[in-house]
Amino acid sequence: MRTETSGVTSSRGTDRDRTPALNLVGVTKVYGKDGTEVRALNGVSVAIPRGTFTAVMGPSGSGKSTFMHCAAGLDRPTSGSTEVGGTELTRLGETALTKLRRKRIGFVFQSFNLVPSLTVRQNVELPLRLAGERIEEAWLTEVLGRVGLDGRAGHRPGELSGGQQQRVAIARALVTRPDVIFGDEPTGALDTVTAREILALLRECVDEGGQTVVMVTHDPGAASYADRVLFLADGSLAGHLDRPTAEAVAERMTRLGAWS
Known part of the structure; x- marks a missing residue:
């Protein structure tokens, strides 16, 4: 059975699973001061349920990167709060925030950010080693198999x-x-066919692994893999689109002035 949570479908039903994976409440981010302020985000509130795939889109300068940085604890909001799995990031000190990011937040960037001298296995293990966590051989093998790298x-x-x-x-x-x-433009450096394979893999991580994915992208085709697309304009939420198609996303982006 699928249940509705804030307009996005989720297949889980325990108390923990009803806690949003990500919750932003009135998040504002202002850069600069003394007459040079730039309001990159303006009172953004959104709850993203567990086990869903959300794309974030908007014209250049709309606040997409700032949204991700504040949501992931890479930057602190000027006001408002961000919660990951029920933990409020804005209340954490830098050490606690670093530990939380290592254990409870994953990042996939346009540039792969792998350590060239390390093997595939060692690169995958790296977050666990940095966090001082025990490496479970069975889980590591499963993860490598899940992404098609077991060989x-x-x-x-x-x-x-x-x-x-x-x-x-x-x-x-x-x-x-x-x-x-x-994911910050995770397919931006890939050719079209490979990009589709990676997007299908992220979709599979959600559908079969119960993962929650939030992806910033400029590509309507990439956004069509998501359950919901959030649109930003001038630092504010400018609507959303459920069960998106590439055509519907492109049309909405045109109305936001992204490709006028």
């Missing part, structure tokens, strides 16, 4: 294709069993 554990990044390197980055994001995986 590549001993290879180094330079021996892999771009798509395979991004699979390593996704495995690294999955290995800590995070509350949320944030």
Whole structure:
């Protein structure tokens, strides 16, 4: 049975599962001071349920990157609050915030950010080693198999294709069993066919693994893999689109002035 939570479908029903994976309440971010202020986010409130795939889109300068940075604890809001899995990030000190990001937040970037001298396995293990966590062999094997790298554990990044390197980055994001995986243009450096494979893998992580994915993208085709698209304009939420198609997303973006 599928239940509705704030307009986005979720298949879980325990108390913990009803806690949003990500919750922003009145988040405002202002850069600069003394007459040079730039309001990058303006009172953004949104709750993202567990086990869903959300894309974030908007014109250049709309606040997409700031949204992700504040949501993931990479930057502190000027006002408002951000919660990941029920933990309010804005109340944490820097050390506690760093520990939380290592364990409960995964990141997949356009640049793969792999360590060239480490093997696939060592790159995937890295967040666990940095957090001082025990490495579970069965789980590591499962994660590598899930992203299609079970035969590549001993290879180094330079021996892999771009798509395979991004699979390593996704495995690294999955290995800590995070509350949320944030993707910042994760297919931006890939060719069209490989990009589709990576997006299908992220979709599979949600549908089969129960993962929560929040992806910033400029590509309507990439956004069509999501359950919901959030649109930002001038630092504010400008609506959303459920069960998006690439055509519907492109039309909405045109109305926001992204490609006028």
